[in-house]
Amino acid sequence: MSDAKARIPSIWTTGWTDQLRTGTWRNAVAVHKKRGAPCHGACPVEGEIPLWVRQMREGDSLGAWQTLVAHNPLPAVVGRTCHHPCETGCNRNDYDGAVSINALEQYLGDLAIQEDWALPAPEAELESRVAVVGAGPAGLSCAYHLRRRGFRVALYDANPELGGVLRYGVPEYRLPRKVLAAEVKRIVALGVEVVAGRALSARDLPELEENFAAVFIAFGAQAPKMLPQFPRDDRRVMGGLAFLRLVAKADPPELGAEVLVIGGGSVAMDVAGCALRLGSRVRVVSLESREALPATAEEVEDALLEGATLIDAAMVKEVEEAQGGRLKLRCLKAELDPAAPAGAIWPLEVAGSDFELLADTVILAVGQDPELADWQESVELQGRLVKVDRRFMTSRPGLFAAGDLASDQRLVSVAIGDGKRAAGCIADYLQGGKRDRPKAETEAKTAAEATEETNAEAEAEAEGPEVAFSDINTFYFPKKEPRQREKVAACERSSDFREIKLGFNPARAALQAERCFSCGACTKCDNCFYFCPDMAIVKDPSLPLQYQVLDQYCKGCGCCLAECPRGAVSAKEESK
Amino acid sequence: MSYQIEEQKVFNSGHSACPGCSEALAIRFILNTLGPDTIAVVPPSCIAIISGPQPLSSMRIPVYQSTLESSAASAAGIKRALTAQGNDHTTVVAIAGDGGTYDIGFQSLSSAAERGEDIIYICLDNEGYMNTGSQKSSATPSLAYTTSTPAGKGTPKKNMAEIMAAHDIPYLATATTGYPEDLARKVAKAQRLTGGLRFIVALVPCLDGWGIPDSAGPKVSRLAVESGVFPLYEVENGVNYTLNFGPKDVPVADYTALQKRYRHLTAKDQEFLQKEVDGNWARLAKKF
Numbered sequence: 001m002s003d004a005k006a007r008i009p010s011i012w013t014t015g016w017t018d019q020l021r022t023g024t025w026r027n028a029v030a031v032h033k034k035r036g037a038p039c040h041g042a043c044p045v046e047g048e049i050p051l052w053v054r055q056m057r058e059g060d061s062l063g064a065w066q067t068l069v070a071h072n073p074l075p076a077v078v079g080r081t082c083h084h085p086c087e088t089g090c091n092r093n094d095y096d097g098a099v100s101i102n103a104l105e106q107y108l109g110d111l112a113i114q115e116d117w118a119l120p121a122p123e124a125e126l127e128s129r130v131a132v133v134g135a136g137p138a139g140l141s142c143a144y145h146l147r148r149r150g151f152r153v154a155l156y157d158a159n160p161e162l163g164g165v166l167r168y169g170v171p172e173y174r175l176p177r178k179v180l181a182a183e184v185k186r187i188v189a190l191g192v193e194v195v196a197g198r199a200l201s202a203r204d205l206p207e208l209e210e211n212f213a214a215v216f217i218a219f220g221a222q223a224p225k226m227l228p229q230f231p232r233d234d235r236r237v238m239g240g241l242a243f244l245r246l247v248a249k250a251d252p253p254e255l256g257a258e259v260l261v262i263g264g265g266s267v268a269m270d271v272a273g274c275a276l277r278l279g280s281r282v283r284v285v286s287l288e289s290r291e292a293l294p295a296t297a298e299e300v301e302d303a304l305l306e307g308a309t310l311i312d313a314a315m316v317k318e319v320e321e322a323q324g325g326r327l328k329l330r331c332l333k334a335e336l337d338p339a340a341p342a343g344a345i346w347p348l349e350v351a352g353s354d355f356e357l358l359a360d361t362v363i364l365a366v367g368q369d370p371e372l373a374d375w376q377e378s379v380e381l382q383g384r385l386v387k388v389d390r391r392f393m394t395s396r397p398g399l400f401a402a403g404d405l406a407s408d409q410r411l412v413s414v415a416i417g418d419g420k421r422a423a424g425c426i427a428d429y430l431q432g433g434k435r436d437r438p439k440a441e442t443e444a445k446t447a448a449e450a451t452e453e454t455n456a457e458a459e460a461e462a463e464g465p466e467v468a469f470s471d472i473n474t475f476y477f478p479k480k481e482p483r484q485r486e487k488v489a490a491c492e493r494s495s496d497f498r499e500i501k502l503g504f505n506p507a508r509a510a511l512q513a514e515r516c517f518s519c520g521a522c523t524k525c526d527n528c529f530y531f532c533p534d535m536a537i538v539k540d541p542s543l544p545l546q547y548q549v550l551d552q553y554c555k556g557c558g559c560c561l562a563e564c565p566r567g568a569v570s571a572k573e574e575s576k
Numbered sequence: 577m578s579y580q581i582e583e584q585k586v587f588n589s590g591h592s593a594c595p596g597c598s599e600a601l602a603i604r605f606i607l608n609t610l611g612p613d614t615i616a617v618v619p620p621s622c623i624a625i626i627s628g629p630q631p632l633s634s635m636r637i638p639v640y641q642s643t644l645e646s647s648a649a650s651a652a653g654i655k656r657a658l659t660a661q662g663n664d665h666t667t668v669v670a671i672a673g674d675g676g677t678y679d680i681g682f683q684s685l686s687s688a689a690e691r692g693e694d695i696i697y698i699c700l701d702n703e704g705y706m707n708t709g710s711q712k713s714s715a716t717p718s719l720a721y722t723t724s725t726p727a728g729k730g731t732p733k734k735n736m737a738e739i740m741a742a743h744d745i746p747y748l749a750t751a752t753t754g755y756p757e758d759l760a761r762k763v764a765k766a767q768r769l770t771g772g773l774r775f776i777v778a779l780v781p782c783l784d785g786w787g788i789p790d791s792a793g794p795k796v797s798r799l800a801v802e803s804g805v806f807p808l809y810e811v812e813n814g815v816n817y818t819l820n821f822g823p824k825d826v827p828v829a830d831y832t833a834l835q836k837r838y839r840h841l842t843a844k845d846q847e848f849l850q851k852e853v854d855g856n857w858a859r860l861a862k863k864f
Contacts, residue, residue, distance in 0.1 A: 017590035017634040025595060475798055530756055531794055533600035535589045553589040557596030558791030 026556025035520030076109025097482030136164020138403025141419025240365030256360020263365035471567030596790035674715035744814035754797030787836020
């Protein structure tokens with residue numbers, strides 16, 4: 001070799017450029033880094049949406065479902081009832097329409113029921129017992145997440161069947177009972193002890209606390225808000241939830257020909273839909289204008305399609321007896337006072353806009369409050385709700401609460417998310433053993449916890465900012481029509497309580513999963529590798545993210561960032 | 577990407593191209609596709625800079641640096657010498673810039689094509705003498721700023737692809753770095769279709785000369801295609817035209833907006849460019 005070198009004239013090439021360290025040129029280096037997707041950020045159950053959609057896309061439906069149920073044990077239910085803020089947040093909205101995440105969730109949920117997939121068995125079997133009072137979305141979720149951790153869980157509910165508002169509120173045509181029953185059964189099958197048909201009150205608390213290491217209450221909000229204009233104890237005036245409950249028990253009341261629904265939320269729209277299906281003419285009177293209704297746009301649209309009439313921006317002034325046993329409602333158009341504080345509604349009457357409405361039945365759906373009359377001795381309340389700290393603990397140590405009784409956000413998926421988080425807090429509470437430990441140890445634990453929190457924050461920072469649409473390289477995503485779930489034609493709906501949303505078939509689901517940008521999550525597309533002019537990115541399947549950036553060569557041009565279709569490569573500034 | 581590049585390290589890291597250089601990216605795909613059994617001829621250009629600096633080389637193959645006028649002739653000579661030695665396997669490729677192709681090296685290229693020399697000639701077209709500080713070449717498009725056309729070039733870009741098509745060579749293609757898979761496929765096809773000169777003109781945005789960010793080379797390259805400024809197509813034997821990627825209704829203004837060499841354009845200028853591009857496309861589209 002040394003002979004050869006000696007023979008080669010120096011004007012000839014004697015070596016390769018890879019001994020030159022062009023990495024010294026740069027002021028920022030490429031880093032492969034997972035970043036948060038806006039769908040995940042918006043998801044009330046923190047459901048790792050990009051991950052399970054990707055698993056679906058790769059044909060691993062079981063894996064996708066397992067990812068789903070790691071956060072939410074009721075995907076078939078939530079796939080039908082969620083207000084899907086994930087789709088509102090979806091970056092594809094700025095392109096050709098959001099990915100139909102909610103429909104995909106329904107698809108996987110239904111597939112799991114059809115295939116009879118079981119939930120993963122508890123990680124361990126622990127001694128501690130926890131009582132969960134109320135088997136609605138929050139209670140079911142909390143019971144499930146506690147059981148998965150290995151706690152022994154007793155689930156109490158006042159009704160004979162589990163599901164709470166999902167069973168006795170949400171109408172059959174939005175959530176078929178058999179779907180709910182299948183998902184509830186799967187949770188119970190994990191070994192949850194069920195005590196149904198037993199209403200517990202605050203008086204039972206000492207006994208529960210005697211028998212259980214912690215108690216979680218989530219019995220929801222059942223007491224209808226009433227309006228003073230309407231007569232009390234009149235069979236022609238009823239609460240929205242009470243009506244839905246009778247419908248759910250297949251024992252609907254006589255409504256008469258003319259039904260007026262007062263309210264503009266989801267419950268009001270459900271009430272309208274049910275009353276229509278029972279054969280009445282339905283008018284919905286709301287204080288808010290149509291654009292500002294608390295119900296989702298889809299719920300309002302469905303109610304109107306099915307034949308309800310909306311009288312928006314209107315208020316009921318007085319109620320009188322009319323001929324034929326009817327009620328006469330004297331109404332006025334109303335404007336909302338913009339000076340009202342956030343959350344409050346101050347209606348202003350529009351002079352001279354008087355009108356009258358006749359009704360056989362009036363159903364009030366202007367909100368519900370938790371029934372807490374006998375609880376105020378036991379726990380601290382905050383307004384009409386149970387007061388909880390950020391760990392979902394009430395003023396009473398060991399008593400936790402979530403769902404509608406502790407939150408103003410009356411949404412199924414928020415309750416499920418709170419149930420999940422509360423389960424985590426209860427586990428921390430029980431396993432951290434803050435209750436009976438010597439003081440010194442408690443302090444040590446607190447310090448350890450503090451470190452843990454710092455680590456969690458550092459991790460969140462390491463994940464980088466949420467991926468925005470501007471981080472997506474749309475060249476790699478040909479436009480594809482969103483094509484949401486189809487629905488039963490409106491004219492066919494009013495005759496029965498058949499489900500109106502038609503789930504995706506496998507082909508449609510696959511097509512929809514294809515549309516996901518997978519924001520911030522590397523899919524090993526190799527673009528960063530291919531577009532590097534310096535061969536400074538090498539593929540190494542043994543690495544967790546498959547790619548390695550060669551520090552000695554990366555000139556920091558940022559082509560890999562720009563060409564990453566999904567914002568999974570970041571630049572890390574370097575100071576010299 | 578379905579195309580799997582076989583990284584044979586024919587092109588090495590540590591080269592002296594600017595950060596983000598599209599030309600280096602093109603060379604990576606060209607050399608890795610042609611493989612180690614290749615001899616390259618490179619005239620003075622950024623390509624020569626990237627292949628150096630002596631005594632080091634970024635290209636793990638024999639590279640001969642010719643004069644600016646003679647890359648096609650040098651490549652033809654090397655190929656004939658190899659054939660005379662009984663070597664029928666080594667690929668000879670000339671890789672030149674647009675100055676060395678459209679202007680200074682044009683006569684040797686034209687005559688090599690006419691003689692049917694068994695070589696590949698690849699022009700990495702960055703639309704000017706960018707290596708010497710951005711002077712205009714006959715590849716510089718209408719109205720583009722260069723240091724020698726400070727008010728914008730008053731004449732259109734020479735249509736090199738059609739000139740070479742008129743030589744009835746076995747294979748001719750246009751390519752660009754925003755579509756690396758397409759570029760690599762065309763290089764492989766050029767290597768396969770022996771028996772005459774094969775010509776590829778690849779548009780490679782010059783970050784400094786065009787005034788674009790380091791990371792935007794591939795994006796600008798794709799906009800050139802999608803706006804119809806630089807359609808990607810192939811021609812076999814001067815007559816069989818195939819369109820690979822054509823215009824996609826992207827306004828030319830979207831393409832020029834990203835480049836400082838066009839920042840002096842008025843609305844009227846934009847309109848003029850759009851018309852020119854539309855006219856060129858209308859003429860080309862008839863051939864597919």
